[in-house]
Amino acid sequence: MEAFAELWQFLFVILLLIMAFFTGSIAERRHYKSIIRREGALGDMVVIVAKTLPPMSPAPATALVRGSVVISVDYFKRFLARLRMIFGGRIHTYESLLDRARREAILRMQEQARELGATMIFNMRFETSSISKGRKDAVGTVEVLAYGTAVIPPG
């Protein structure tokens, strides 16, 4: 009876892994598609990390803008990452997670800047934090915040 229960548990995990593999890769593909489309639309909104504004005449108005996202990897990728941690090396699944999160955060910041009529964003900064640090099963959820100063030309 106990062996039977264990077998069930094992099958359940396998089933979860298979489900997560499909839902996770669909979600990731969809997200990348939307990122690439929006990046194309916002391509003229230049984001710069420089601290000082070049002299502009007439002087522009400025406003603080930010964008953030909390994003999680799926169960399958987390499983792969855990395997990776035994052998060491690059964890590709987390690399793509952070890439998606950063690009999404920038896009949201740009969208906010566009609503204000800005043409550029200066001194952009990133802030990354992992949610539920310390909880073993929750590794792989990150928050990325992008913020900067939107430069709004007068008129």
Place this chain on the structure above:
Amino acid sequence: MITSTLETVPDRVIREHLGIVQGSTVRAKHIGRDLMAGLKNIVGGELKGYTELLSEARDEAFARMIEQATAKGANAVINVRFSTSSVTQGASEILAYGSAVIVE
């Protein structure tokens, strides 16, 4: 109130530095949001509840910083930075800080 991540305000002169101002808030997660997050941890994707939660928290931290700057008599906060840290499992501290200045 002008807020900026830059060190200067275009076309304005900084008359006076009033020192650092900061605002922070510690937020715990919502149980309903946690359940959804548990599901999203399996299928992957954005945790919209958390994005909103942290965004609201950041608004509040920012408002507190502005409050402090207003109390000091500033009309701008420059060099604004945000910082996040997890205090305990399931709670994060959101901090906003910057230099309060008087510009004209």
